[in-house]
Amino acid sequence: MPSKTKKSLEALMAYIKQSKSRRATIVRGQGEPGHRAAPARGGNHDARIGSRIDVGEIIKKAGKEYRRYKFQLNLNAQDSTLKKKAAQDSHKVYSTADLEIKGDRTEEDEEQAMRDFEEQLSKNLRE
Incomplete structure (x- = not known):
């Protein structure tokens, strides 16, 4: 049975893949180090999913x-197990993924990059 951390990662990936703009933000390497790629802080997704990129x-x-992208747990997670883990160290990185920065990706390239991203996060998951 998958751990709650793994389930949270799966829920987060499903959330990212629902929106073309969320996928594009990650695939294009946008954002400032230390800021969130997904989900946005606050709102119901943040607490429900219980983790962030x-x-x-x-x-x-x-x-x-x-x-480099980092998978971390949220202090405001609804799930008590995730919340407890985050309270021990809210900056602990549970997984990482590295995506090549390219400005001229086709839609097919972006889809492949998202598959690679998800695969790396899954493979590198440390509990």
Whole structure:
């Protein structure tokens, strides 16, 4: 049975994939390090999902630029298990994903980038 952290990550990915603009924000590497990529702070999605994707630093790999994203839990999570974990360390990074920054992606490229993003977050999940 998947852990509550894993379920929260799955709910967050479903939320991101529902909106073309949310996907585009991530795939294009937009945002400032330390700020949220999804979901927006406040509102019912933040507490219901119980986790977030924060924008990380730009890193270089093999001469290419990548944006690192960080999966973290929220202090205001509705789920008591997630809330308790977040209260222990609200800045703990449970997973990361690195996406190459490209300005000229086709829709197909964006879809592949989202699949890679989700796969990395899932594979790198540390509880």
